[in-house]
Amino acid sequence: MFESQYNEEMEAEVKRLEAQTRATNAGHPEWLNACALCGSELMEVENSLCNQCGDRRRK
Numbered sequence: 325m326f327e328s329q330y331n332e333e334m335e336a337e338v339k340r341l342e343a344q345t346r347a348t349n350a351g352h353p354e355w356l357n358a359c360a361l362c363g364s365e366l367m368e369v370e371n372s373l374c375n376q377c378g379d380r381r382r383k
């Protein structure tokens with residue numbers, strides 16, 4: 325129980341750091357997250373692509 329919660333927190337932290345890295349790479353270190361392809365701002369850290377780039381990849 326404790327371990328799975330710990331892992332979830334670690335994963336959330338990793339996602340946050342990855343999102344921050346994408347934002348920094350896009351030239352906006354103040355953003356939470358940025359699209360890995362086009363560099364537009366993303367409001368949530370869950371995704372690495374914006375809707376446009378995500379749609380393009382799925383189709």
Ligand SMILES: [Zn+2]
Nearest residue numbers: 359362374377
């Ligand atoms: Zn994009």
